[in-house]
Amino acid sequence: MISLLVAVPLLAAFVSLFWKKASDVLFSLVALFNVIVVLSKWFPGVVEIHAMGNWKPPFGINLVLDDASFYAALIVNLIFLMVSSLPVETKKGYETSLMLLLGATNGFVLTGDLFNSFVFMEIITITAVTTAAKRENFYNAYKYLILGGIAGSFYLLATIFAYGATGSLNMAHIAMVGLSGSSLLAVTMLYTIGLGVEAKLFPLNGWVPGVYGGNEVSPIVLGTAVSFAALYMLGRLFGTVFHGSGLNTLYVLSLVTILTGEMAALRESRLLRTFAYSSVAQAGVVAAMISKGTENALNLAYFHLTNDVIAKFVIFLVAGFLVYSYRDLNGVFRKHKLLGISFSMATFSLVGFPMFAGFQSKIRMIMEAFSTKDFLFPAVLLIATAIEVGYVIRWNVRLWFEEETFEERSKVPLTIGFFSFALAILLVVVFLQPDVFLEGTQKMAKALLDTESYVNGVFSAVKGGM
Amino acid sequence: MIYVISILLAGIGIYGLLTQKNLFKHLVSLTIIDTAVNLFIIALGYREGDAPIYTDRVMNFSLNFVDPLPQALVLTAIVIGVGVLALGASLLVRIKEKHSSLDLEEMKGVKE
Numbered sequence: 001m002i003s004l005l006v007a008v009p010l011l012a013a014f015v016s017l018f019w020k021k022a023s024d025v026l027f028s029l030v031a032l033f034n035v036i037v038v039l040s041k042w043f044p045g046v047v048e049i050h051a052m053g054n055w056k057p058p059f060g061i062n063l064v065l066d067d068a069s070f071y072a073a074l075i076v077n078l079i080f081l082m083v084s085s086l087p088v089e090t091k092k093g094y095e096t097s098l099m100l101l102l103g104a105t106n107g108f109v110l111t112g113d114l115f116n117s118f119v120f121m122e123i124i125t126i127t128a129v130t131t132a133a134k135r136e137n138f139y140n141a142y143k144y145l146i147l148g149g150i151a152g153s154f155y156l157l158a159t160i161f162a163y164g165a166t167g168s169l170n171m172a173h174i175a176m177v178g179l180s181g182s183s184l185l186a187v188t189m190l191y192t193i194g195l196g197v198e199a200k201l202f203p204l205n206g207w208v209p210g211v212y213g214g215n216e217v218s219p220i221v222l223g224t225a226v227s228f229a230a231l232y233m234l235g236r237l238f239g240t241v242f243h244g245s246g247l248n249t250l251y252v253l254s255l256v257t258i259l260t261g262e263m264a265a266l267r268e269s270r271l272l273r274t275f276a277y278s279s280v281a282q283a284g285v286v287a288a289m290i291s292k293g294t295e296n297a298l299n300l301a302y303f304h305l306t307n308d309v310i311a312k313f314v315i316f317l318v319a320g321f322l323v324y325s326y327r328d329l330n331g332v333f334r335k336h337k338l339l340g341i342s343f344s345m346a347t348f349s350l351v352g353f354p355m356f357a358g359f360q361s362k363i364r365m366i367m368e369a370f371s372t373k374d375f376l377f378p379a380v381l382l383i384a385t386a387i388e389v390g391y392v393i394r395w396n397v398r399l400w401f402e403e404e405t406f407e408e409r410s411k412v413p414l415t416i417g418f419f420s421f422a423l424a425i426l427l428v429v430v431f432l433q434p435d436v437f438l439e440g441t442q443k444m445a446k447a448l449l450d451t452e453s454y455v456n457g458v459f460s461a462v463k464g465g466m
Numbered sequence: 467m468i469y470v471i472s473i474l475l476a477g478i479g480i481y482g483l484l485t486q487k488n489l490f491k492h493l494v495s496l497t498i499i500d501t502a503v504n505l506f507i508i509a510l511g512y513r514e515g516d517a518p519i520y521t522d523r524v525m526n527f528s529l530n531f532v533d534p535l536p537q538a539l540v541l542t543a544i545v546i547g548v549g550v551l552a553l554g555a556s557l558l559v560r561i562k563e564k565h566s567s568l569d570l571e572e573m574k575g576v577k578e
Contacts, residue, residue, distance in 0.1 A: 115539055122546045126553055138560045139576055142489065145557065149496045149550050150483070153503045156543055160507050160536065169535075 009103030023095040031084040047457020058173035064112035067447035072232040087413040101127040140210030155194030172458035188246025198230035202257040212276030216320030244293040251291040257284030262387040298445035304361035314346035331404030342420035357430035468509035475502035511536035
């Protein structure tokens, strides 16, 4: 059943090449189908695997669905469902790559095999580059391709080192056998670099502003779904497979990522690029929490990531629509009150003003850091928040109150208005009832750190075959 | 020996990425790094001795023979490398059309 999450989008992507007229409908149907499949598995609690070709683990490739990969797959597929119902102009001609991206992201989240995850990561890179090249954004897409290619090489190298040290590519098997000494160091370092490009960690995130700022569809897909998948993989590898080793490097890198990202966002003068840098900084916050390695920290990391993904979806949706509809953005929200309110709510949640979801996750992260006697992370987070306040207020003032130039009001497509407002309301709901997400992320964090039941689940599962 | 060659090749690739101003040379450097990694993987599984085929000479699993799995992995990695190369080349064609050059210093109208 779970292999359909990967197989159906791949098949539909292939079909859409020959049936271009229907590709938009096909994309919506595939996304809807995937969401239904994921929902039918609602927090399985146990580890369910699909052994490809009926090869019993540790042989062959297996897809694993447990609480953690369920939550990640749920977020990814819901985002793609929303993307698929956006107006046709937004994604015209890119349905095939988006469907491939959906299949690859699902595979990346679900796979229980290191080499398989490398293959899916490369497919993600290739399709993401194709999407990023929309609106003639070729140069920035090319930069992303080169960086993604290098990251892929490092990821492959890490995989082969793990194979050399343990004689297996299966994540559960590697977690059971365990790496040690210099091979553990080499593997974790190489994985940090390999995942660093997709997870937007500091020196590897040079591609982000160019790609996110280049068109309207790539930030809402890459900045939300793919980021979530990459950061989930970080938790899966370092939490489940390597038992929390090698996290110190990640911690330092992510602190630097937060500060550099926020500084760059403050200096940036273009709307999409500002929030691209902000997305870098938030990925740093999540990676820093993941690198603490405790269950509570992981729980809060993914709670914050969920809030950030929702806020970023609204921000990029609204910003992408405005940037490509108007030449001058000053005072544009006076024409679009609903979009403006949603945008402001999402940005306030990003900063962590009370009444919005971001407050709940930020305050909890700071309390958690204090309770483990870590004072560096709260300091960095608070400095980052102060910088965030700066650029968020500046953009809100400019978009609401600056003198507007006369331009014809362009019509807001229904879905953009609906999604942005509904998600902005959701952010308020999460502030009032944080358990909406915390229950899920709690289960996710528990599953990520519970190596024993992961290993037992994979090896004892009898299900398999097509 | 082969390890040394693959590390050297990776070094050449990274040097090329850092120093060259021509975008096409970046793609070539990326391919060199890919080749270096592939060579490294093959070298890791290689043993002087038998091919990875179960014959009557190789009945015992603990005997010295070439590990077939890295070779299968490299095949996959090569295919992916070709895909990346093709996409990169097609993007370069479009960059050349739009910015009229592939040299970073001579490209026109690049929005960072």
